[in-house]
């Protein structure tokens with residue numbers, strides 16, 4: 116009888132502790148809102164739309180919480196998109212649009228002065244094989260350029276330059292050599308539209324996968340609750356035994 120009471124008390128204490136542990140943590144001050152940063156910039160509506168269409172906005176925002184290296188985004192202005200040759204964007208498949216967006220993001224935070232001395236080429240989220248889909252940075256004094264092999268343009272205005280996220284204005288869309296390098300512009304990449312995948316939207320390469328960042332999902336859910344329950348039971352049993360012995 117006494118042991119049952121002890122068990123119940125233990126369980127009650129344990130469940131209370133669990134409830135507290137699982138209550139949503141107060142949102143950490145300064146949760147990053149990339150849309151808000153870009154909206155404040157006032158000239159990034161096309162980029163925001165593309166980030167949303169390709170689902171990279173949510174990817175970046177959620178990855179920012181777990182990617183310890185941070186991110187840098189090179190943000191082309193609306194003018195930059197308007198100055199593209201007509202059809203340049205519409206000629207891309209959905210997969211290629213995703214790659215184009217990933218190409219504007221590096222899986223690491225760089226300050227402007229980091230970029231002046233970084234070793235080229237710099238990996239982007241689009242990089243699969245070492246040395247492909249990379250960005251080159253060249254500096255002369257305080258003037259910094261980013262070059263893709265197709266475009267070469269200054270990096271000047273920082274919309275945000277604070278770990279873990281840097282957002283830099285670029286006045287040209289960074290066209291990857293891999294998509295726009297050839298004269299006839301028919302990308303010979305593997306992502307040519309395959310007959311069956313046109314409707315069933317293919318898996319969108321996520322920031323996590325592309326960057327090789329550790330997957331944030333699962334771990335907490337699988338590990339957390341389960342092992343806590345285990346610990347609780349063990350503690351409960353231990354207390355039970357102590358109660359029975361005394």
Ligand SMILES: *[C@@H]1O[C@H](CO)[C@@H](O)[C@H](O)[C@H]1NC(C)=O
Nearest residue numbers: 147148149150151152154155
């Ligand atoms: C981020 O900012 C945008 C624009 O200011 C707003 O519409 C959106 O609700 C914000 N998202 C979050 C998660 O706060």
Ligand SMILES: *[C@@H]1O[C@H](CO)[C@@H](O)[C@H](O)[C@H]1NC(C)=O
Nearest residue numbers: 235236251262263264265292
């Ligand atoms: C980028 O820099 C690397 C190393 O200097 C060089 O090998 C490569 O050709 C450059 N790529 C472009 C597109 O300029």
Ligand SMILES: *[C@@H]1O[C@H](CO)[C@@H](O)[C@H](O)[C@H]1NC(C)=O
Nearest residue numbers: 253254255258260267268269
């Ligand atoms: C940066 O690019 C511009 C062309 O967009 C070029 O005129 C300038 O010389 C480049 N500067 C550097 C440091 O490479």
